[in-house]
Amino acid sequence: MGARIYLHYPGNDEAVAVASGFSWGACLLGFIWALSKKMWFAAFVMLAVNVILFGMGLWGETADLIGLVLSILFAVACGAYGNRWHRWTLEKRGYVVV
Structure with a gap:
């Protein structure tokens, strides 16, 4: 865990x-985490990707294994970029770095 970055809304x-x-x-937690941070677009995209990867598992045994691997890779990518997405969302709403 790295350092924290503080942002505040002017006023x-x-x-x-x-x-x-x-x-x-x-x-x-994926899209549930994004919903808790009020990151609506990111939550929608995360949910859509998870539904697509879940659907891949219904096509057969090989697709199920590929879907599992892609789901794990997607979860790791969300973890790696999640805090950046949260900061970016706050900055787009007008928050500034203190």
């Missing part, structure tokens, strides 16, 4: 802490 005294580094919440 508001409260700061939001965003961790840097790997996000276990994004890795293990």
Whole structure:
């Protein structure tokens, strides 16, 4: 776990802490983690990818193994980029780095 980056909305005294580094919440919980952070588009994309990968598992044994591997890779990618996506979302909403 890396250092935290603090962002605040102009005119508001409260700061939001965003961790840097790997996000276990994004890795293990996926779109539920994104919904808890109010990252609506990211949650929709994560859910869509998970449904597609789940659907691959219904096609047969080989596709099931490929779907499992791709699901694990997608979860690791979400964990690696989750905190960056959260910071980017907050910055797009007008938050600035303190």
